[in-house]
Amino acid sequence: MSHPHAAIAALEQDVVALQWSQLDRRHLSYPDIAPIVDELAQHEGLRVATIGDSYLGTPIKRLSIGQGPLVVLAWTQMHGDEPTATAAVLDWLRLLLERTPASLPGDWQELITLHVIPMLNPDGAAQNTRQNAQGIDINRDALVQQSPEGRLLWQQVQDLQPTVAFNLHDQNPYYAVGDSAEPATIAFLAPAYHPDKHVDSARLQAKQLIAHMRQILSHWLPQGTARYDDSYSARSFGDTIAGTGASTILIESGAHRDDPHRQVARRLNVIALQTALEALLSDVHRGQTLADYYGIPANTADGFCDIKLTQVTVSDGTHEPFQTDICICRNKGSQSLYVDFIGDARGVHGFVEHDARQLTLPGLVKVGEVAEPLLRLLGLSRENSNG
Ligand SMILES: [Zn+2]
The missing domain is CATH 2.30.40 (Urease, subunit C; domain 1)
Incomplete structure (x- = not known):
């Protein structure tokens, strides 16, 4: 069933038409995405930079579009065994480069700079582990920064000073939406940057963007989106980056019935990211309230x-x-x-x-x-x- 808004229905059609079909897999590692990055790099509008190497020497790349003052940074697969958003961001870049949605203003690249780091942890991806080759969970390395991948991410945040940061993960398949019998196919979080969970203007914007994305996704997932717990975790990157003043958004791809490769979450990630990008230019998300954000049911561990x-x-x-x-x-x-x-x-x-x-x-x-x-x-x- 297509979305009642014609522009969003058209967006979904284009997202599906432009998916990299070879990424419909349970695991993704660097050799799976390298040819796609090369293919995307043929587009004049895309800049590709190698920002550094993993512990074992695999290049970590950043793909960028636009040169506007509003900086958006997204990274995926910080945990090597969480590939869903890697496929999604590569689909998203292809969409932006090959079939720019009509709902984006023609001059969007003068307004926004979009940076995407697909697969921050290629060594973990190669071994299908959460951790990097040192055995370190990069998402607990934000303060001590003993992993090259964690240092690279922090350096990118320092250099680019993003307005909006997307921290893209997969969650285990057993999360439920609240106490319902619905798997949490997409879970959102605007992480806290302080143990007292203050809401500054950046975090308010993250919550508004989440409420807006969730509203759009509710067409396909009427009960399948959840809100992740916002207990402060100083050593995690999302929380640390939220403390830099970036509107930081965690998206967890989760299970959906009869969807072992998480292709539902993959498609909805693209739609959510594109929805947020467009909102940043129209401010449509500013109509969302904290109540809209907290109205999203909790992401419940071990519900399945x-x-x-x-x-x-x-x-x-x-x-x-x-x-x-x-x-x-x-x-x-x-x-x-x-x-x-x-x-x-x-x-x-x-x-x-x-x-x-x-x-x-x-x-x-x-x-x-x-x-x-x-x-x-x-x-x-x-x-x-x-x-
Ligand atoms: Zn993760």
């Missing part, structure tokens, strides 16, 4: 598991049989299934749910154990809409 067995009977042959729910999740790397929780799992939703009241498991199970044998014993397949 991959497979939920409800009220299975467990009998070890000697004790009285007992009934329990069992939650099964998927290892991020290997994709193998394991037992995540045993007990009363009300409030936890399964991407696949089995009413197991008629089933008996002949033996105890333990949290952490491989789940395939128990599914076989119960005669259940490992089918999973999200896997």
